[in-house]
Amino acid sequence: MKLQFPKTKRTIIVSFLILGVALSIIVGYWYGNSQQDVVATVNGENISKNELYELLVKQNGQQVLDSLISQKIIEFEAKKQNIVISDEDIQKELAKFHQSYGSEDAFNQALEMSGYSLDDIKKELTLNIKINKLLEPRISITEEEIKKYFDENKEQFAQQKQVKASHILVETEEKANEIKKKLSDGQDFAQLAKDNSTDTMSKENGGDLGFFGSGDMVAEFEKAAFALEVGEISSPVKSEFGYHIIKVTEVKEAQEANYEESKLQIKDTLFGQKAQTEYSTWLQELYEEYKIENFLEDK
Known part of the structure; x- marks a missing residue:
């Protein structure tokens, strides 16, 4: 029996892993079974790896390929700007997950039940941190914006x-x-x-x-x-x-909202909101700078 106590069930927020999962299905499975022509049989009738690959590419291929292209561009840009992600950077982000679940053990249990590994999370966190560091010069957050957000969301910080x-x-x-x-x-x-x-x-x-x-x-x-x-x-x-x-x-014990204690959290929230908006524009600019050939579009 798996018991969920909270009315709002605890679930790992791993939306950033969705494309990675699709990629592992399409690419990882394909190469991992490159020597096998048959991936399944039904009453002795074969389903070939080519059938599987073609269906997966048709359903998810362009989305996953776009993700791979974007990741490659991000890696090039991070290298160009000498951005290196330390273990400390990753641990700081993991600590936010631990806090949201009440403890590190609770997070690890939920992670295990989700089917993802800690390495999966760390890999995607590394990519996300690189994106944030690359976007930082393009995003500014003023004291007025932080104070306004605090005043409008005081209950959230109490x-x-x-x-x-x-x-x-x-x-x-x-x-x-x-x-x-x-x-x-x-x-x-x-x-x-x-x-x-x-x-x-x-x-x-x-x-x-x-x-x-x-x-x-x-x-x-x-x-x-x-x-x-x-x-x-x-x-x-x-x-x-x-x-x-x-x-x-x-x-x-209950505590009233405190502006000074909430500033860093608010700044992170505002940065995340602005980064989501800025990301598409920034990435499109980079697409125009890089030489990209997408052979899947011709199929």
Whole structure:
């Protein structure tokens, strides 16, 4: 059973990997099976690699090729301008993912379930960082713009009260009461979660769910979690998923929005918005500078 607690489900935002996946299908599969004429059979009738390749090219080929051309141009420009992406640059970006998921472990679990690898993410982050560095000279953000964004989005920068909790999820109340007794007898919460919880997303981390705020969890779970003191363990709590034993491990109290503390985040947001607009214009200018021959367009 894969359990998703937040009403707004946690999903990895990997839109930037979509073209990479298409590329791996079209190119990686093609070359990886270059010695095989037959890629599948149905009742003994063959499907050839040529049929597969032609269909994939017809469906996605031009889009993927455009992406490859763009990537090649970006690499040339980055090299021309001596732009080098360090491991520290990549780690800073990864930290943003970790924060959005509550912890690095939670992010890694979601990543594993998505089918992508950390290397996939790092590769695409490297490309994105290069693009941002190349666009930086073309984008300016004023103090007035930052202040205006803050004033219009104050609620976004105010911190709700949040709790960090772990839980053990089981199917029956009887099982939940049995685990509660073991906890009262001094057994380890994390180990009991690993051994008993049906929540596959959190059990290997000892039931850790990271931080969450109001509205992130189903009502019964949230009400119980927010009523607990740090270190306190709940009685069994019934929800649509089963019976939970909840342990609160940390609390972040609510805070009003603070302009100075929010400036860097706002600047990143505004840069991202402007970069999306500027990217197409910038890339089109480079297309005109480079000699590009697209042989797929003639097919």
